[in-house]
Amino acid sequence: MVMTMLSNIQVLAIALGGTAGCYLLAAFGWSIAFPARRIWPPKQATMGIKLRVWLATISIFGATFVLGLADWNSFDWPAILRWRIGLALMLLGNGVAWMGVRKIGFGATSGEVAELKTDGLYRYSRNPQYVADMAILVGWAVLSASGWAVCIAAFGVLVLAAAPLAEEPWLEETYGADYRTYRSKVRRYI
Numbered sequence: 001m002v003m004t005m006l007s008n009i010q011v012l013a014i015a016l017g018g019t020a021g022c023y024l025l026a027a028f029g030w031s032i033a034f035p036a037r038r039i040w041p042p043k044q045a046t047m048g049i050k051l052r053v054w055l056a057t058i059s060i061f062g063a064t065f066v067l068g069l070a071d072w073n074s075f076d077w078p079a080i081l082r083w084r085i086g087l088a089l090m091l092l093g094n095g096v097a098w099m100g101v102r103k104i105g106f107g108a109t110s111g112e113v114a115e116l117k118t119d120g121l122y123r124y125s126r127n128p129q130y131v132a133d134m135a136i137l138v139g140w141a142v143l144s145a146s147g148w149a150v151c152i153a154a155f156g157v158l159v160l161a162a163a164p165l166a167e168e169p170w171l172e173e174t175y176g177a178d179y180r181t182y183r184s185k186v187r188r189y190i
Contacts, residue, residue, distance in 0.1 A: 017063025068144025
């Protein structure tokens with residue numbers, strides 16, 4: 001009975017995380033291919049758009065978490081490796097992600113126009129929040145040592161890596177020469 005329930009939970013998590021990832025990847029892909037008709041960042045950051053993007057993002061993280069718990073240490077990796085590397089990536093990622101949200105604000109994180117930030121964490125990466133989110137996903141995948149968590153985390157990393165590619169034409173359009181100068185000095189990721 002428990003194995004059936006775990007299997008159902010895993011199927012649901014895979015479906016939810018995969019669907020959310022496909023939704024975001026399709027939105028970013030469309031925006032990369034057709035920047036004049038972009039979906040992300042939105043031309044107007046309505047509450048509905050913010051909710052869809054946040055719910056899809058949270059679904060990827062949630063699915064990865066559930067799958068990691070349901071399939072805990074299926075790779076049989078040593079605990080010292082998992083806890084030191086995985087936990088460190090998760091803690092560092094969370095610290096950086098929330099510092100980034102604090103720096104640019106929740107609205108800008110959700111697709112609203114705000115002041116171009118080039119200081120703090122943004123001196124080292126044009127996308128520290130995305131890099132931090134990637135670290136969280138990779139950290140959980142390592143900590144849980146779960147095959148299914150690794151799969152959804154890898155898909156999540158792909159989605160997060162695509163997001164800046166969708167945003168860059170909008171940033172250049174919005175901030176012009178200031179963004180072009182910034183882009184020439186600071187790397188996209190690390």
